[in-house]
Amino acid sequence: MIERTPILNAATHAILICGILVALVPMWLVFVAATLTLPEINTPPISIIPGTHLIENLTEAWVRTGMGSKLLNSLIMAVAVAAGKIIFSSITAFGIVFFRFPGRMLMFWMIFITLMLPLEVRIVPTYAVASNALSPLQAIFDVTGISWLYQQVAGAELDMQWNLLNTHTGLILPLVATATGTFLYRQFFMTIPDELFEASRMDGAGPMRFFVQILMPLSRTNMIALFTIMFLYAWNQYLWPILVTTDREHFGTAVMALRLLIPAVGDSTGGAVPDWNIAMAGCLIVITPPLVVVAALQRFFIRGLIASDK
Numbered sequence: 403m404i405e406r407t408p409i410l411n412a413a414t415h416a417i418l419i420c421g422i423l424v425a426l427v428p429m430w431l432v433f434v435a436a437t438l439t440l441p442e443i444n445t446p447p448i449s450i451i452p453g454t455h456l457i458e459n460l461t462e463a464w465v466r467t468g469m470g471s472k473l474l475n476s477l478i479m480a481v482a483v484a485a486g487k488i489i490f491s492s493i494t495a496f497g498i499v500f501f502r503f504p505g506r507m508l509m510f511w512m513i514f515i516t517l518m519l520p521l522e523v524r525i526v527p528t529y530a531v532a533s534n535a536l537s538p539l540q541a542i543f544d545v546t547g548i549s550w551l552y553q554q555v556a557g558a559e560l561d562m563q564w565n566l567l568n569t570h571t572g573l574i575l576p577l578v579a580t581a582t583g584t585f586l587y588r589q590f591f592m593t594i595p596d597e598l599f600e601a602s603r604m605d606g607a608g609p610m611r612f613f614v615q616i617l618m619p620l621s622r623t624n625m626i627a628l629f630t631i632m633f634l635y636a637w638n639q640y641l642w643p644i645l646v647t648t649d650r651e652h653f654g655t656a657v658m659a660l661r662l663l664i665p666a667v668g669d670s671t672g673g674a675v676p677d678w679n680i681a682m683a684g685c686l687i688v689i690t691p692p693l694v695v696v697a698a699l700q701r702f703f704i705r706g707l708i709a710s711d712k
Contacts, residue, residue: 435682436460443678459683466680467659468651469687475570476637476656477691482574483636484629491583491628492621496613498584499591500599510588517581522641528576532646535575536562568649576646577636583628590624591617626702630695637692656688 430450435443437453463469498510531537540562543549549560566572594617602612618625640657647653663681 432682432685435679436686438679440677440679455679456683459679460687462677463663463680463684463687467662467684469656469659469684471652472654472656472659473687473691475573475653478570479573479639479643479655480633480636482570483577484632486574486578487580487583487632488625488628490578491580492587492618492625493613494584495587495591496609496617499588499594500609510584513581513584515581516579525641525645528642529645532566532572532576534562535564535566566646568647568653570653572646573643573653573655577639577642580632583632586624586628587621590621594620623702626699630699633695634692656691660684660688 431448434450434452435448436459437456438449439453439455442449442453494513498506534540540549540560543552543560543562552558552560566575598616599612602616607615638657639655643653643655643658647658650658660681663684664676
C-alpha cells in the first residue's frame with residue numbers, strides 16, 4: 403500500500419518539478435540561442451525569449467555541414483547497430499539459457515565482464531582489427547603453418563586483407579556486440595517455463611523455430627527497450643566514427659558534423675569566435691531524430707524495463 407498524504411505529495415511534486423527543470427532548461431536555452439543572431443547571443447544577459455531567426459540559422463547549419471548525408475550516415479549506423487545488438491544478444495542469451503553445454507555459465511560471465519571494458523579502453527586494438535579485419539585469422543594461419551603450406555603449394559604469399567576504414571561496415575560492426583543486451587535477454591528468457599520449450603519440441607518445432615515464432619514475439623517489449631537504448635548509444639557516438647573515418651564528406655556522422663560549426667585555433671578562421679547561434683541550430687537538427695525515436699517508442703520502452711508480467 404502506498405501512503406498518500408498532502409506533505410508527501412507536495413514533496414514528490416517538488417522533486418519532479420526540479421528534475422523537469424534540470425532536464426528542460428538547457429534544452430530551452432539551446433532552442434532560444436538557435437533563434438537569435440550572433441550579436442544578440444554575445445550581448446549579456448542572454449535572452450530567454452525566442453527570436454525570429456530560427457529557420458535562417460537552421461538553413462545555415464544544414465548548408466555548412468552538409469547535414470543531409472551526415473544524418474543519413476548516422477541513421478544507417480544507429481539502426482544497424484541497434485538491430486545487430488538485438489540479433490546477437492538474443493541469440494547468445496537463447497543459447498545460454500535453453501541449451502546445456504559445458505562452460506555456458508563461464509561464457510556468460512566472460513561476456514558480462516566486458517561491461518567493464520568500454521569502447522574507449524579497447525579503442526586501439528579495435529582500430530587495429532578494423533584496419534584489417536582478417537588479421538586475427540592471418541595470425542592463426544601463420545602460427546599453425548597454413549600460410550607456409552599455402553606458399554609452398556600456390557607459390558605466393560598468403561596475405562589476407564579486409565579494410566573496414568571509411569566504410570559503413572567499419573562504423574557498425576565493432577559496436578554490435580553488447581553484454582547489456584545479452585544480460586537483458588538472459589534475464590527475460592529465464593522467466594520462460596521450460597515446459598513451453600518442451601511443448602514446442604513435442605509439436606515438431608526446432609530450436610530456431612521456437613526462437614523466432616515464440617520467444618521473439620514474447621520479448622517484443624524488451625526488444626523495443628533495447629533498440630531505443632542502443633539507437634541513442636550509436637547515434638551519440640563520436641570517438642569511434644572520428645577514428646575510423648578519414649573521408650568525412652562521405653562517411654561522417656551528424657555528431658561529427660557539429661565540429662564543423664566550431665572553429666579551432668588552427669582553422670582558417672584563426673580561432674575566431676564561433677557562430678554559437680548556428681552551432682545551437684545544428685544541435686537542434688542532430689537531437690531531433692533521437693527525440694522522435696524516444697517519443698514514438700517510449701510507451702514500449704517503459705513497459706519493457708518495468709513490466710513484471712513477462
